[in-house]
Amino acid sequence: MPHRAVLWVRRYWFMAALVAICLMTLADQSGALAASGRWLKNHRGPDVVVVTIFLLSGFSLSPEQLRKGLMDVRGVLLAFAVIFVAAPLVAAAFGFFPMHRGIIIGLFLVAVMPSTLSSGVVMTAAAGGSAAHALVTTIAANTMAVFTIPYILSWLLASIGLSASVTIDKAAIMLKIAVLVVLPLVVGMAAKHFLSGLYRHFQRKISIVNQCMILLIVWIAMSQTRSILVGSGFTAASIVGMVFAYHSVLLGCAWGLIRLAGRKRGDRESILFMGGQKTLPLSIILQMSLFPEYGIALLVCVLHHIVHLMMDGYLVERLRTGPS
16 A cells, blocks of 8 residues: 555656645745745746756757757647637637636736746656657747737737737847746756766756746745635636636647647647646736736636646646557
């Protein structure tokens, strides 16, 4: 029995840790955990986490793996079909359901976002997929999104009778991608060239460290909205159900494209995770600048981020041990 318990912990520790972090942050009556998370958020904690993830990702990549990821243009296009086509169309369909306008706006903000800069890459690698292809996809998607967001978001808002002038600081986002993603990636790859012995020693631990970084991101996100979650239990529960359904549909779209394209294990994981996962920081910025009167929209963005990480955390374990 103890042996089976150890096997269970080894297999599902990430999913269990995700749930535990959320419950602990919500249950802490003193608010100390949430206050610590907000302190990290205000002192560039998320940026440090993203840099660490891509530094370690670069350290674990080989030039051949990166070249293969760059050459898989078809895989990038399949992920783009989910990110830029399926996600907005599904959100538009959800907009016909009777929901609070702020919730719909929050879902629209989520729908127009590009892939996450960190968790999708980590989960792709943990599930046995190509981290290099996930890296290429997230860099390309985040670059492309600075041009697509104003048009797609305006279209979605018009579908519910709203109009907003959507502007994106393209230079700032490009600089952020270069500093937080590309530079650490290059430094990590260069370090591996000179520290190959160290890489062989820590190779198996890199994935675990990166997954712990994702847990840290979840904690910071939970800390930002703890007071809202505690004060609006029924509303939060309904939002959780809605974003769960939304992400489920996106996963279904991604899986359908994977099956149609004949993608097998190792080539499918990056499309599944990068297609459905959405970056959080940019959605928060847009909500605060465009819709400050709809605070509930911020709750949708944060809860979607947490829910899709939990759902995909479960998928990581299923894909890692399931049939090809």
